[in-house]
Amino acid sequence: MSAPFSWIRPEPWGVHVVPADCWIDPGRAVDRALVTHGHADHARGGHGETVATPETLAIMELRYRTGAQDDAGEIPHKAVPVEYGETIRLGGGVDATYIPAGHVLGSAQILLEHAGERVVITGDYKRRPDPTCAPFEVTPCDIFITEATFGLPLFTHPPIADEMAKLLSALAEHPDQCVLVGAYALGKAQRVIAELRAAGHHQPIYLHGAMEKMCRLYEDHGVELGELRLVSDHAKDDMRGAIIIAPPSALNDRWSRRLPDPITAMASGWMRVRQRARQRGVELPLIISDHADWNELTDTIREVDPRETWITHGREEALLRWHELHQRKARALALVGREDEDE
Amino acid sequence: MKDFATLLDTLVYTSSRNRKLALIADYLRSTPDPDRGWALAALTGELDFPAVKSSTIRNLMKDRVDPVLWTLSRDFVGDTAETASLLWPAPDRTEDEPLSLSETVDLLAGLNRTTAPKELPHLLDRLDANGRFALIKLATGGMRIGISARLAKTAFAQAFDVAVEEVEEYWHALEAPYPDLFAWAADGTDPPDVSNTPRFRPFMLAHPLEDTVVHLDDYAAEWKWDGIRIQLVRVAGETRLYSRSGDDISATFPELLDVLPLDAVLDGELLVRGDVQGGETGGAASFNALQQRLGRKTVSKKMLAEAPAFVRLYDALIIEGEDQREKPWTQRRKALEALVERLPDSHFDISQIVEARDFDHLAQIREGARDDAIEGLMLKAKDSPYIAGRKVGLWYKWKRDPLLIDAVLMYAQRGSGKRSSFYSDYTFGCWDGDPDEGAELLPVGKAYSGFTDAELKKLDKLVRQTTLNRFGPVREVERTLVFEVAFDSVHTSKRHKSGLAMRFPRIHRIRWDKPVHEADRIESLRALIRD
Numbered sequence: 001m002s003a004p005f006s007w008i009r010p011e012p013w014g015v016h017v018v019p020a021d022c023w024i025d026p027g028r029a030v031d032r033a034l035v036t037h038g039h040a041d042h043a044r045g046g047h048g049e050t051v052a053t054p055e056t057l058a059i060m061e062l063r064y065r066t067g068a069q070d071d072a073g074e075i076p077h078k079a080v081p082v083e084y085g086e087t088i089r090l091g092g093g094v095d096a097t098y099i100p101a102g103h104v105l106g107s108a109q110i111l112l113e114h115a116g117e118r119v120v121i122t123g124d125y126k127r128r129p130d131p132t133c134a135p136f137e138v139t140p141c142d143i144f145i146t147e148a149t150f151g152l153p154l155f156t157h158p159p160i161a162d163e164m165a166k167l168l169s170a171l172a173e174h175p176d177q178c179v180l181v182g183a184y185a186l187g188k189a190q191r192v193i194a195e196l197r198a199a200g201h202h203q204p205i206y207l208h209g210a211m212e213k214m215c216r217l218y219e220d221h222g223v224e225l226g227e228l229r230l231v232s233d234h235a236k237d238d239m240r241g242a243i244i245i246a247p248p249s250a251l252n253d254r255w256s257r258r259l260p261d262p263i264t265a266m267a268s269g270w271m272r273v274r275q276r277a278r279q280r281g282v283e284l285p286l287i288i289s290d291h292a293d294w295n296e297l298t299d300t301i302r303e304v305d306p307r308e309t310w311i312t313h314g315r316e317e318a319l320l321r322w323h324e325l326h327q328r329k330a331r332a333l334a335l336v337g338r339e340d341e342d343e
Numbered sequence: 344m345k346d347f348a349t350l351l352d353t354l355v356y357t358s359s360r361n362r363k364l365a366l367i368a369d370y371l372r373s374t375p376d377p378d379r380g381w382a383l384a385a386l387t388g389e390l391d392f393p394a395v396k397s398s399t400i401r402n403l404m405k406d407r408v409d410p411v412l413w414t415l416s417r418d419f420v421g422d423t424a425e426t427a428s429l430l431w432p433a434p435d436r437t438e439d440e441p442l443s444l445s446e447t448v449d450l451l452a453g454l455n456r457t458t459a460p461k462e463l464p465h466l467l468d469r470l471d472a473n474g475r476f477a478l479i480k481l482a483t484g485g486m487r488i489g490i491s492a493r494l495a496k497t498a499f500a501q502a503f504d505v506a507v508e509e510v511e512e513y514w515h516a517l518e519a520p521y522p523d524l525f526a527w528a529a530d531g532t533d534p535p536d537v538s539n540t541p542r543f544r545p546f547m548l549a550h551p552l553e554d555t556v557v558h559l560d561d562y563a564a565e566w567k568w569d570g571i572r573i574q575l576v577r578v579a580g581e582t583r584l585y586s587r588s589g590d591d592i593s594a595t596f597p598e599l600l601d602v603l604p605l606d607a608v609l610d611g612e613l614l615v616r617g618d619v620q621g622g623e624t625g626g627a628a629s630f631n632a633l634q635q636r637l638g639r640k641t642v643s644k645k646m647l648a649e650a651p652a653f654v655r656l657y658d659a660l661i662i663e664g665e666d667q668r669e670k671p672w673t674q675r676r677k678a679l680e681a682l683v684e685r686l687p688d689s690h691f692d693i694s695q696i697v698e699a700r701d702f703d704h705l706a707q708i709r710e711g712a713r714d715d716a717i718e719g720l721m722l723k724a725k726d727s728p729y730i731a732g733r734k735v736g737l738w739y740k741w742k743r744d745p746l747l748i749d750a751v752l753m754y755a756q757r758g759s760g761k762r763s764s765f766y767s768d769y770t771f772g773c774w775d776g777d778p779d780e781g782a783e784l785l786p787v788g789k790a791y792s793g794f795t796d797a798e799l800k801k802l803d804k805l806v807r808q809t810t811l812n813r814f815g816p817v818r819e820v821e822r823t824l825v826f827e828v829a830f831d832s833v834h835t836s837k838r839h840k841s842g843l844a845m846r847f848p849r850i851h852r853i854r855w856d857k858p859v860h861e862a863d864r865i866e867s868l869r870a871l872i873r874d
Binding site: 152153154156272273274275276277278279281282283284285315317318321322325 | 352355356357358408409411412415416419420421422425426429430476762764
């Protein structure tokens with residue numbers, strides 16, 4: 001009998017499931033990868049086989065051609081879909097179950113069970129309602145491997161309705177300008193659009209070219225986004241009084257010169273800190289995050305109530321301290337290359 | 344308070360100078376007295392509540408938040424006021440309306456060290472995070488939101504369509520919340536009477552010469568002395584000493600307060616005498632010697648005896664009630680030369696004109712200057728009046744070329760404010776012997792300027808990738824990178840292990856190409872000491 005939990009081993013480039021010889025969210029190409037969601041710091045191309053939800057696989061096909069045929073009609077990087085709630089045998093006596101994480105479309109926590117021991121790897125997650133993805137489900141386990149992107153007590157995300165009201169009032173106050181919202185192309189952009197629709201904004205929303213395919217993919221998966229137009233198809237004057245969504249890297253790029261006097265906004269949890277907004281030249285900070293804030297992180301750990309918490313990435317020092325203060329066991333894994341997608 | 348908090352918050356997110364001016368001007372026009380006066384005082388840094396310090400806020404927080412979580416949060420945010428405003432445990436609901444800005448100021452002014460920790464929580468409880476940020480900034484002084492006092496005064500002038508020079512003339516004689524100033528600017532009443540107060544007049548400033556070449560028929564050259572620029576003002580027998588920013592520093596240099604025998608406003612360099620560091624007996628000592636005397640509220644007799652201050656005069660703005668500022672420099676200089684004859688030479692001399700045949704000759708003289716109290720040359724247009732601020736083409740400063748060494752990056756620290764997420768403060772070291780024979784690097788200085796934003800990003804990345812150890816906000820890094828460091832001078836110092844301290848070190852070039860063992864040794868740096 002091996003030592004408890006020796007079958008699961010954190011390495012700098014990912015978590016290794018030893019008896020099944022597969023990896024969770026590996027940072028380099030492996031024979032078999034279990035992927036929690038489609039963001040580039042978790043999902044990458046080149047794996048022999050990728051096990052993920054159908055939505056995540058669709059995103060990975062779009063980005064990395066995972067599961068797609070090559071010119072010879074072969075599928076060099078195989079895709080193995082797993083539905084939410086479905087359990088698959090990985091071999092070596094390890095079972096994996098995919099559970100919604102509430103982060104972006106298709107995002108999952110992965111529950112691993114082996115020899116009566118239960119480990120949950122959250123990937124990235126949040127607890128707030130999000131019209132574009134299935135909500136997080138609390139899953140009891142022995143070891144809870146959590147992110148800590150916003151693992152400082154100063155991060156408390158306000159209700160998204162408040163941020164939408166800020167955005168819409170800026171738009172109303174400056175009808176001759178436009179509001180340019182920086183939002184990550186996968187997840188944040190679609191959530192902002194869906195929340196704008198929910199807030200009663202039914203005008204066309206303009207997109208940077210890099211947003212288009214992912215928005216279409218979301219629509220194909222049943223997420224309603226209303227009328228979307230491409231910036232490149234329209235004249236400057238058409239976009240006065242409109243909202244424009246672009247990846248954060250385009251905010252201060254020459255690309256934005258084609259827009260009518262844009263007010264620069266950014267949708268990110270980092271906008272809670274003034275200097276973060278200033279660094280990016282943001283005039284209208286929108287505190288909107290797809291990650292758990294401090295209270296969501298600590299509430300989730302209380303609810304899951306694991307024997308031990310492992311922290312993958314983010315502000316792990318503060319979350320470790322919280323565990324110490326609450327007499328809970330925790331360790332930091334210091335995985336390589338994980339950061340919030342907004343940075 | 345809410346409007347003021349909104350103004351601060353909006354200013355933080357506004358980068359355009361014109362937009363900032365417009366925001367402040369709108370606020371000043373639409374806000375009633377005395378709130379707008381207090382806001383103007385806050386923006387110009389004139390408010391001081393001695394009972395509330397940054398440490399008062401820290402202590403309040405440490406009673407409410409775990410100290411480790413507080414420190415981690417503070418390091419991440421880079422600003423105590425903002426961290427506290429975000430971490431303050433607000434009550435679920437409060438019936439109390441926030442106070443107005445002037446009510447808040449009155450309350451803060453009435454606090455002492457005992458009452459402050461009891462009263463501040465009530466004030467904070469009434470506010471949201473933005474309001475708390477504004478309150479803490481207001482109470483602890485030093486807004487640091489990218490608004491200079493000059494910008495706020497310019498906004499005031501713009502709001503009421505008056506001249507900013509005129510505002511600055513009155514400014515130092517008036518006290519917050521400036522009812523007379525608003526009455527004059529907004530309602531057209533008589534300007535405030537400031538004739539009998541020894542007030543500060545804004546300095547005339549110089550542009551760097553850079554590649555400009557001037558003709559010595561039109562420009563006079565003077566040494567630029569390495570002390571502190573001051574203005575000495577005597578009105579109706581009362582003397583005050585002002586620093587370059589207009590701060591009253593009379594108490595720091597009491598020996599200068601009863602030696603001016605007539606009413607005047609004089610512009611000069613404050614230096615200390617001494618032969619210990621750089622100067623001859625009776626001459627000016629190096630800046631290092633002067634530095635021991637700066638920032639003190641009281642001065643010991645020993646200090647007065649060892650490093651007595653004197654003023655090396657550059658210019659005269661007013662002499663015995665006669666305003667000189669409209670006159671050309673040549674005339675003011677004559678008046679100054681005549682005046683200095685009447686002043687005690689124990690405390691005054693005149694900055695000598697540097698005679699040169701032509702510009703090239705002047706360049707040679709500048710190269711040859713070895714006196715440690717000389718920072719470079721000043722070039723002044725002979726026909727120019729004395730004009731507040733920095734007007735192109737009138738005065739130029741031509742600093743001596745800096746000293747350079749190659750040093751190795753050893754530690755990096757996260758910056759403050761706008762740089763709070765970047766490792767932007769670099770400690771660098773030189774070898775204490777032959778690096779090929781096991782010599783070690785000893786830290787010799789710290790720099791946080793001289794690189795572009797793009798270079799900062801690259802440096803930040805390097806620091807994160809080559810971290811060896813973390814100590815709070817500081818990271819020790821692998822020794823891989825050489826900086827060419829520029830600095831004005833180097834002095835002996837007991838504070839550092841290397842025994843050296845540099846003045847104005849800044850990154851001159853980043854030597855991505857240079858191997859670290861080719862960096863300079865401590866001994867080459869020590870050879871540059873001119874104490």
